[in-house]
Amino acid sequence: MDREKTVDVCIPVYKPDPEFARMLQRLAEQDYPIRNLWIVNTEEKYWDTSFEKEYPPCHIMHISRNEFNHGGTRRLMAEKSDADLMLFMTQDAMPADRKLISTLVAAFEDPQVKAAYGRQLPRKDCRFLETYTRHFNYPDQSRTKGQKDLPELGIKTFFCSNVCAMYEKKTYLELGGFPERTLFNEDMIYAGGLVQAGYSIRYQAEARVIHSHNFSDRQQFHRNFDLAVSQAEYPEIFQAYPSEGEGFRLVKATAAYVCKKGKPWLVVPLFTSSVSKYAGYFLGKRYRKLPGWLLKRCTTDPGYFHLG
Numbered sequence: 001m002d003r004e005k006t007v008d009v010c011i012p013v014y015k016p017d018p019e020f021a022r023m024l025q026r027l028a029e030q031d032y033p034i035r036n037l038w039i040v041n042t043e044e045k046y047w048d049t050s051f052e053k054e055y056p057p058c059h060i061m062h063i064s065r066n067e068f069n070h071g072g073t074r075r076l077m078a079e080k081s082d083a084d085l086m087l088f089m090t091q092d093a094m095p096a097d098r099k100l101i102s103t104l105v106a107a108f109e110d111p112q113v114k115a116a117y118g119r120q121l122p123r124k125d126c127r128f129l130e131t132y133t134r135h136f137n138y139p140d141q142s143r144t145k146g147q148k149d150l151p152e153l154g155i156k157t158f159f160c161s162n163v164c165a166m167y168e169k170k171t172y173l174e175l176g177g178f179p180e181r182t183l184f185n186e187d188m189i190y191a192g193g194l195v196q197a198g199y200s201i202r203y204q205a206e207a208r209v210i211h212s213h214n215f216s217d218r219q220q221f222h223r224n225f226d227l228a229v230s231q232a233e234y235p236e237i238f239q240a241y242p243s244e245g246e247g248f249r250l251v252k253a254t255a256a257y258v259c260k261k262g263k264p265w266l267v268v269p270l271f272t273s274s275v276s277k278y279a280g281y282f283l284g285k286r287y288r289k290l291p292g293w294l295l296k297r298c299t300t301d302p303g304y305f306h307l308g
Helices: 017-029 048-055 072-080 100-109 128-137 147-158 167-173 186-196 217-235 245-259 266-287 293-300
Strands: 009-013 034-042 056-063 086-090 111-122 144-145 164-168 200-210
Touching: 009 072, 009 100, 017 048, 034 072, 048 056, 056 072, 072 086, 086 100, 086 167, 100 111, 100 164, 100 200, 111 128, 111 186, 128 200, 128 245, 128 266, 144 147, 144 167, 147 186, 147 245, 164 167, 186 200, 217 245, 217 266, 217 293
Parallel strands: 009 034, 009 086, 034 056, 111 200
Antiparallel strands: 086 164, 111 164, 144 200
16 A cells, blocks of 8 residues: 555534544544544634644634534535645544554555545444435445446445545545535535546445434434535536435335344334435425524524525
8 A cells, every 4th residue: 555645634613522532542543643623623612622632633723603504514614734645534433443444555556546435334323214224325345436436336436524534635626626615515516526526436345433313203304405405515426416316215125134133113203204204305306495483493504594
């Protein structure tokens, strides 16, 4: 492996907790060196200064919660970094071992690969249905995705998650980087443009982080609403490859799995969760037609729409 490539890690943070400290420790223990750790912390009052004292590569930028933006905040960190490769993570993505960074770096030995993302493993407290979703979206087989895969994979060709994703800085600059303003989905918006430019994305299954959530139906509704809004704002990437087909495929596969495992009663929460997801997605795709009062109730970020 080429160990001459420099790597910076970029993490947006809100209310860091002891788990975040453990994450920093695991990053410090990686077998591939991190040059800089760029952190944008939302609300300075929640920041523990011991983090930067214990991990000298840390560079902290504080912003208000109103200033946070999924695309713009990550652009800010990218602008600070002049590394060859930038690894974007979320504060709750725990490296599973010491080889996370080196395994992602190895993906760039293929000169067509300009982005690589890791596998997300379920936490110990992850519910049964969400555990299957993790395995469905993050299988144990790696794959390189590009334009030739669009007929087979559709929108999953663009799939790339900033929970744990590495990008080549040179290409990032050439393509204009993450959108300056987006409600959600900045990773797939950039990845879609990357594929359209003729480059490839690598799903690196051996690069593993522990990351999952037990979202309620209400939370699933809000997340899918915001996801659909971001897709509606970038029709040049998503219009030809809608998400509905992949969503229905997941539901069918999950229903078959729970029945196979002798847990048919889980079809009920699967149904309610799926209805919530689809309702949020359906409304989000049509957000421009919704009155302000309804937008406020559907999104996780009413301020994004300047509703007053």
